[in-house]
Amino acid sequence: MADIFSAAKRSAIMSRVSGKNTNPELVVRKIVHSLGYRFRLHRKDLPGRPDVVLPRHQKIIFVNGCFWHGHARCRRAKLPSSNTAFWQTKLAGNKARDEEVKRRLRRAGWAVFVVWQCEIGQRDILLQRLESFLSSKSKQRTRSRIYRSEI
Secondary structure, three states: OOOOOOHHHHHHHHHOOOOOOOHHHHHHHHHHHHOOOOOEEOOOOOOOOOOEEEHHHOEEEEEEOHHHHOOOOOHHHOOOOOOHHHHHHHHHHHHHHHHHHHHHHHHOOOEEEEEEHHHOOOHHHHHHHHHHHHHOOOOOOOHHHOOHHHO
16 A cells, blocks of 8 residues: 655654654653652653653653554554565664663663553553552662663
8 A cells, every 4th residue: 555645745744753742651741740759851861761750769661652662463553564674674673772772771770661652542551550660669779879881
């Protein structure tokens, strides 16, 4: 199936896809705030610029779009029918980068949680999962022992 838009129009549409403050991200932030947690957004000094950072608790939340981050077995992560070689390479690179970012953050003592775009519609389940993640006590290294070279 061919794209219904011209290459120029498709490019213009894709250039407007936002990486910050998306609707799913706003939903997650609202839930986290309603649970009584305070956080920072998009910290540039951390790998991957996490969407939500809770420094006091050493926890990080990423809100991933199913298509862009290749959510397994999700209908929103369907590969486009045109230019498939490009998209396979692009999305595989995104997934590899995501795994490397999570590995680096965990090695630096952060607990990492990923919320997928398709989970936003199930608010009660999402609330329970976020509450469980945020209230769990995980063994973390103290902040003073984390060195910039580890991040």
